[in-house]
Amino acid sequence: MTDLMKKTVGKAGRPSRGEMAGRRGQLLAKALELFTKQGFAGTSLDQIASQAHVAKRTIYEQFGGKEELFAATIEQAATALISRFPTPKARCTDLKQDLQEIGCLVLDHVLQPRSLAIYRLVVGESGRQPKLARLFYEHGPARVISCVVSLIASYLPEGAPEPVCLARDFIAQVVLEKQQRALMGFAGKMDRAEIADEVARNVTNFLATLQK
Structure with missing residues (x-):
């Protein structure tokens, strides 16, 4: 495999730890923004997922649910x-x-x-x-x-x-x-x-x- 092919595969593969941390930070920031604007009960995971541009299952996989997501923020x-x-x-x-x-x-x-x-x-x-x-x-x-x-x-x-x-x-x-x-x-x-x-x-x- 050439160096160019290796670079291409790397870019198309799993995100780096830095990228994952950045995405997690963006998700938490968007969740906190919605919680403070709309209240805890008035904010759904569907809304958070949509505005943070992630799949709802990602939230469940990383945090477990809405209460745990709030705790993470x-x-x-x-x-x-x-x-x-x-x-x-x-x-x-x-x-x-x-x-x-x-x-x-x-x-x-x-x-x-x-x-x-x-x-x-x-x-x-x-x-x-x-x-x-x-x-x-x-x-x-x-x-x-x-x-x-x-x-x-x-x-x-x-x-x-x-x-x-x-x-x-x-x-x-x-x-x-x-x-x-x-x-x-x-x-x-x-x-x-x-x-x-x-x-x-x-x-x-x-x-x-x-x-x-």
Whole structure:
């Protein structure tokens, strides 16, 4: 077989891993777009397959069903956010700086229109689809909190308070009030400087509790 024939066969054969990952990403992006626009119940797999230009059976083969597809969209968004976090260190260097960085990333993320739309979707559907809320939490907030746990644990001395509780408290301090105001529609858009100032205040308060 000549080199030209080999190249031709390669192009006509199975897609590369990069191409498959790209197609999967496009499918998840289209699914999330439809979920946030039309709601979970109002979006069908037929619609997603049609707009993502894939066969419906591809969705079943890759994800198993609509709930699992939704969970995958949340996981993809959480993974993209977490990839920007500072990595846990073997020894303490600057916990304040790392918490400031994480806090700014998380607060900016949850205040984005798409994130607010997802949260409204989950809350609105939770009565009819309780599994959806659990999937959202496990694939989104819980993964973020787990990363904060790893970071905080790497700084804490032996015998310090439980890092899981500390991580939850920190995320709640940074996110809760601002997210609620944004969800209710009476909070203006925060720029980077405002986010940094808000997070700095919360980081200072959080660190003060560790010293008590």
